[in-house]
Amino acid sequence: MPVSIENSRVIYDALVANGVRLVSALPETWLVHLIRMAEDDPAMILVRLAKEEEGVGISMGAHMAGVRSAMLMQNHGFLASINGIVSGAQLYRIPLLMLISRRGVMGERDPWQTEGGGVTEHVLEALRIPYDVLDDKSTVRHRIDRALTLAGSALRPVALLLDRELMWEE
Amino acid sequence: MKRLEALESIRPVLEANVVVTIMGAVAAELQSLGHRPNWFYLQHAMGLASSLGLGIALVRPELHVIVLDGDGSVLMNLGGLTTLARYRPANLVHVVFDNGSLLSVGGFPTATSTGSDIAAMASGAGVPRTAAVDSPDGLRAAVDAAIASDTLTTIVAHVDAHYEPPRGTAGFVTDLTLLENRFEFARWLKGANPLAG
Numbered sequence: 001m002p003v004s005i006e007n008s009r010v011i012y013d014a015l016v017a018n019g020v021r022l023v024s025a026l027p028e029t030w031l032v033h034l035i036r037m038a039e040d041d042p043a044m045i046l047v048r049l050a051k052e053e054e055g056v057g058i059s060m061g062a063h064m065a066g067v068r069s070a071m072l073m074q075n076h077g078f079l080a081s082i083n084g085i086v087s088g089a090q091l092y093r094i095p096l097l098m099l100i101s102r103r104g105v106m107g108e109r110d111p112w113q114t115e116g117g118g119v120t121e122h123v124l125e126a127l128r129i130p131y132d133v134l135d136d137k138s139t140v141r142h143r144i145d146r147a148l149t150l151a152g153s154a155l156r157p158v159a160l161l162l163d164r165e166l167m168w169e170e
Numbered sequence: 171m172k173r174l175e176a177l178e179s180i181r182p183v184l185e186a187n188v189v190v191t192i193m194g195a196v197a198a199e200l201q202s203l204g205h206r207p208n209w210f211y212l213q214h215a216m217g218l219a220s221s222l223g224l225g226i227a228l229v230r231p232e233l234h235v236i237v238l239d240g241d242g243s244v245l246m247n248l249g250g251l252t253t254l255a256r257y258r259p260a261n262l263v264h265v266v267f268d269n270g271s272l273l274s275v276g277g278f279p280t281a282t283s284t285g286s287d288i289a290a291m292a293s294g295a296g297v298p299r300t301a302a303v304d305s306p307d308g309l310r311a312a313v314d315a316a317i318a319s320d321t322l323t324t325i326v327a328h329v330d331a332h333y334e335p336p337r338g339t340a341g342f343v344t345d346l347t348l349l350e351n352r353f354e355f356a357r358w359l360k361g362a363n364p365l366a367g
Contacts, residue, residue, distance in 0.1 A: 050250065051249045054221040056221070057225060058222070060218070065226045065229045
């Protein structure tokens, strides 16, 4: 499997170290190891979704009930979640952490990913969602820490884009 | 039956448990019974009330969560029924007020008015218990049975497509702001054992 197990582990461990206890996910190739790690961790609640927008509602409930959560999704899943993000997480000031696989940019071979790849960051900017890119395992922990710090202080959604450089081993 | 009568019939259960509602008439009418800090009204994000309730139910198994949903909202998140069924939290009761109508935006008919059956869809999605009721007593009995069963239950309550703004309500807007409700609810949930005493 050319998806990096090692770097997936670095991401997963950083989530756990930050107290994330619930992860919602819709499978996509780059996320397979992260989802399996959540599945294998008895301390983690993994919620497998039918569509990503459900995860916004689940994270809203978990947050208000005092539990830190994260959403794992492809950028097309982010695009499919926008009403929930805007009229749920933003309207209600929820510190939603979204880990979004950044498909469809430089190096992408799958033609069907390319349109979404071209708009993801523009949409994040239009929604005023602060985002950072995870593209180097040496900075993953630090960037996840500071994303959660901002989400918690601003009480707003934040996004981390999982880049090919981190997720994929050629 | 009128939705307000339905809400009144289950008021003691609603007062004693965590409640998540959809927007519109359900939220305004429930508030008119006397707002409680354990009630959260999701005033937009249509379709996600059941997902939000699932999030609470999964992380707080010691609490009972009652989701007050609607036909229009469920139809926007049918996949969510499969997720509810997949995790089937024993501490969640999913009540769907079905008036066959998108009442708060002009009363346009939904697909339940042309034969789509939410109880059957919930059952088909794998929700282990479902019921359909059309009277306040029927609803109260179904909710009591759902809680006693300790099994995820979807109850479809057929109600009239009718809304009269309760006193103190302009349209669907009350004097409880969205963020006040959200922070009050979260603080209530964070209490160590909010139902004690």
